[in-house]
Amino acid sequence: MPKSTTTADKPSGGLIVALDVPTIRDAERLAERLGDLRPVFKIGHQLAYTGGLALAEKLIRAGQEVFLDLKLHDIPRTVEEGVRSLAGFGATFLTVHAYPQTMRAAIAGRGESGLKLLAVTVLTSMDEEDAKAAGYAKGVATLVDERAADGDAAGIDGLVCSPMEVASLRKLVGQRRSLVVPGTRPAGAAAGDQKRVRTPAEAMRDGADYLVMGRPITGAADPVAAARAILAEMQAERT
Numbered sequence: 001m002p003k004s005t006t007t008a009d010k011p012s013g014g015l016i017v018a019l020d021v022p023t024i025r026d027a028e029r030l031a032e033r034l035g036d037l038r039p040v041f042k043i044g045h046q047l048a049y050t051g052g053l054a055l056a057e058k059l060i061r062a063g064q065e066v067f068l069d070l071k072l073h074d075i076p077r078t079v080e081e082g083v084r085s086l087a088g089f090g091a092t093f094l095t096v097h098a099y100p101q102t103m104r105a106a107i108a109g110r111g112e113s114g115l116k117l118l119a120v121t122v123l124t125s126m127d128e129e130d131a132k133a134a135g136y137a138k139g140v141a142t143l144v145d146e147r148a149a150d151g152d153a154a155g156i157d158g159l160v161c162s163p164m165e166v167a168s169l170r171k172l173v174g175q176r177r178s179l180v181v182p183g184t185r186p187a188g189a190a191a192g193d194q195k196r197v198r199t200p201a202e203a204m205r206d207g208a209d210y211l212v213m214g215r216p217i218t219g220a221a222d223p224v225a226a227a228r229a230i231l232a233e234m235q236a237e238r239t
């Protein structure tokens, strides 16, 4: 039987820093500066194809937690074998898209390893119009709810959603699944291409476990101070 998260082994939550920067050297510098704050470091498409997996191994060897954000979606065999190839890598998290077939294949591929699988419901860069343009007649909120229910039924460890949907997904999955939330912005920060945006405090208040933050930290004049401010905002809602 493939391993499935129980409430007892649900990760504790915290800040995930997206290392979306142009070079490995830039990412290493950021990780060195932010390492003492013990965030999870997320390596996505920008770095993964230019040496990011080697950096991920290095960070893991140094005792840091790593999230491989590869957002897998393919035919089941390809997903299953892809996840199997990564199962022993030592990363904490890996993303797949929240399609039932894809999630089931990823869970089979992860086997008995401790790799936690996160399913991306609807990208935080999409609003109602974008969803319609992509062929989804249902509203975004319905689509997120349905994909989350599919993920829960499949036994996925966590769901990636926007801060707008945290409250409704927390009701849906209770404490069984981690809720991992990109698309938050501190008051006054630029949204960039994020469309379903709220503040870190609002997401935490609604029940987020992890916040994923890139540009407001990586693009700040002082990334350590920016990360500390986000952590303080998160902490204030937890106590």
Ligand SMILES: O=C(O)c1cc(=O)[nH]c(=O)n1[C@@H]1O[C@H](COP(=O)(O)O)[C@@H](O)[C@H]1O
Residues within 6 Å of the ligand: 018, 020, 044, 069, 095, 120, 122, 123, 124, 125, 160, 161, 182, 183, 192, 194, 212, 213, 214, 215, 216
């Ligand atoms: O899977 C993700 O992490 C993800 C899902 C999603 O729906 N939206 C989203 O922004 N992300 C990631 O979260 C990070 C957000 O970065 P910033 O917008 O710079 O804070 C990026 O690395 C995205 O790839």
